[in-house]
Amino acid sequence: MKIMICPKCGKKIHIADRCLFCGNETDFKLFEDNQNIHENAAKEFSELPSLVKSGLFGKVVDISRVVLRWMPSCAEVFWIRLLAKNKCKNDAELVQKGISFEDSADFFNAMKYASVGEREVYSELRKLVDNIKGSFEKTVKEHEYEEKKSTPIIRCQGELSDVLNTKRKHLFELWSELEKVEQEMYGVEQDCKLLVSEHRDALERIKTDAANVKSQTYRLNECNEEELHKYQVRLGSLLNQSDQSKSAIDMMRKQHPWIGKFNSLVEKRDGIVRKISSELSELKSYETRVQSTASEIERIEKRHQLAMRSLSEFDFMSIHSLIGIRKYEEVLATAGLAVISDVRGLSKN
Structure with missing residues (x-):
């Protein structure tokens, strides 16, 4: 892959229609970088750039093995293998998809055998990938904060303590009032029981007296007129007291203060x-609302943790589903990638 110098940004890039760093499309200068091609692999070597550009990645890997038998120290072949294994047609796609250069044996060999110009190209691409990774990490954190902010969590955090204290105080006041009322009810109940007990005792006494009068009435035929009158007065008094006690109990049950x-x-x-x-009930409803918000926060955190894990593995393509395609492309452009492919088309590779 030939190396060119962009007249606009001055960076060295592999031959392409546009500079992936600044987007320039004209006046590229060819950078002279001598490459020793072994005659036994010349044909296969010349096919590699067109094959990778055509998306025949499996064939590229197979042919590269043949070339490396004759040219084991060719950095360009290792770089083309790197593109093919990541299903990328050019450097811009590789940067956009993301790659962990440290975990790539092909990148290690490409840097090991690279010429001065090639090493400069590879180093700049590595810096760009690292810069994009950092930008995405920052964006994901900001996106997580904004999503959390859009939930009621901030308001819940601010009002939770006040709501709980207010509810606790009100419930304590109501409970104290309830306890006081029940104490009063208990006192009235005891007074009523005492009054009923007194009337019952009176009725029992009247009953006893009536029994005595009854036993004495059996001897009425033996008494004189004066004794009969006494019995009648006494019996009338007992009956009157009994009626009064019964009336008092009924009145107490119905009308007593x-x-x-x-x-x-x-x-x-x-x-x-x-x-x-x-x-x-209101406290339970509030608890449900807080719990619902907490569950939503957990879902937000889980999604963003997965995104951060993907970024740690240099998987940039999965981020657009979280932050949206527009924001995804904006981050790439801000981080320094001027040539951005359609995400949907790139995902199919």
């Missing part, structure tokens, strides 16, 4: 319980 107070406390307690349930 303590019952009204107790019912009022029950309504108040139920209202507090509803408020607590509402607060817990």
Whole structure:
């Protein structure tokens, strides 16, 4: 592959229609670089550039083996093998796809046997690849930050502490109020039980007295008029007390102020319980929203971690699916690659 000098940027490049560093298309100067071609491999050697340009990469690798038998120290052959193994027709495609030069035996041999001009070409291409890799890494990090920023995570981080503290304080206040109401309910309940107990005791006493009167009435036929009158008065009093106690119990059950107070406390307690349930429901909803955001952040981080892993392996082609073709081409151009192929066509190679 002949080497030319670009008049615009002054860099040495392999022969091409455009300079991959600046995009210039005219007035290239041929760089004289003597190459010793073995006569037994001259025909095969001359076929290699056209074959790689035609995309016959498998055939290029096969023929290169034949050439290397006769020309084992030809840097150009190793470079052409490097292009073919990466399914690239020219240097620009190789740079755009990305390659780990350190892991390439063909690149090592190309640099080992390269002439001054060839070594300069290879070194510049290596610098360009490293520069593109660094630019993509920076872009991926920025892209990750922007995607995270577009989620509610920033707002969640800012409000999470305040929301939790506010909810915690409100729930504590409601719980304290509920505890106070239930204490009041317990007090009223105990008072009601005591009152009922007193009326029941009164009824028991009346029952006992009535039993005594009953036993004494069996002797009415033996009593005189005065004793009969006493029994009648006493019995009437007992019946009256019994009716009063029963009425008092019924009234207490239905109309006693303590019952009204107790019912009022029950309504108040139920209202507090509803408020607590509402607060817990809102807190659960907020937790779900935060968890959803956290899950989205995890997905974003995973995608960008995979992209960074691809970049560590110099796989530039996989990045466009993350940042978009336009941004992908913009990064390549900014990093110094002036000749950019269509991503879809390059992916098929």
